Amino acid sequence: MQDSISFFTGFGVNDLWFLGEAALKTLWISVLSISIGTLLGTFFGWVLHEGKLAATLTIAPVLDVFRSVPLIIQLVLFYNFAPIIGLNFDPFVSGVVILTFYTAALVANVARGGIEAVPPSMRRASRSLGMSYWQDLFHVVLPIGGRAVFPAWIGVVLGVMKDSALVSVLGYVELLKASQVLITRTQEPLLILAIAGAFYFALSYPISRYAHKFEQRWSK
Template sequence: MFDTALTTADFIFLAKGAGITILVTAISVAIGTILGIAFGVIRIQLGPVFSAPLTFFLDIFRSIPLLIQLVLANAFVGMVLQLQISGFTVACLVLSLYTSAYCAEIVRGGIDSVPVTVRRAARSLGMTWGQDMRYIVMPLATRVALPSWIGLALGVMKDSALVYVVQVTELLKSTQILITRLQEPMLLLLICGAFYFIISFPLARFGGYLEKRWSND
């Protein structure tokens, strides 16, 4: 007979942790995507030489492990700047920049995939740079970039488990707390995995649906 000390209150505690995971991911991906689009377009427009400082800045966030970034950012805010900022805010800031660094590469690759002849044709028709980007480049680049962006969003969701180092009680941290108290690691980790699956599955299926639909257009 299956027996567990897990209670309804414990499930609610895990659900709250899952809510924090979703919130951190949503904020970070939203801000990171906006910044990533801007950074990607700037890199394309300025070229490799003039965009070198920006590229170096983004490479920092791509190269240093996220765990180290979170620890350093939290220490810098508290010890150097001496600001009273919550761990949640620090986590969102770091994850947003981390996301933007990878998103910028995705955007740059998507824009580069648009044939130069198509862009020249748009400009020869009298389109401004803004119209060219809005009506020609971005729709075509989005089709190329979407699968990578979906993977990035799912990766950020899983990487958000590291924000426990800045005292944010997300899903994995909530699970660890219950494991310490109840001593039922297998059951709790299975439930934790189920929560992650429930969170990520709709996004993955939606991305697959869009990719399939666009490929048939």
């Protein structure tokens, strides 16, 4: 028999464990999507900064679509239309694909802003010291620009982590979907949503705190 936390609810320890496992799934899909999306977004931001006409005409409109169309619509459309072209992805993979490109679209603007935050005079100075274009990019632009836009990137990370809840519409049992399952069974929405909110807070708060510490360290 399941041990209940309270005599007045059917919510038990096993249900709490179920939510904990769902929180780990939320963390996993978020980490995977944010990591790949950040790399792609940084590349796209560099391409947009370079201002090549062909790249701007092809990449910029696509990124605008991912930024402008609601994420839930992107998820549903991709999951339902992908099989038509022979891509039979499960909900997890579909969620990762869309969240990755959604993250990349947001990070592209952040990365572009970081590159443009580096004073041109500093870049000219690095080139005058004999640095190549790529040495200047990795040893001057990336460290300085990265610090300038780090808070904005953290904002993207926290936003995508919360937006990952929308993958539940595809049937992927992350934290929100698990909460919905338990609410249907126990009819205790306030309790379960409060616990789910606590899990989201536990996932997000350490990121914001460590980010703040990094900012303080860099400012010294």
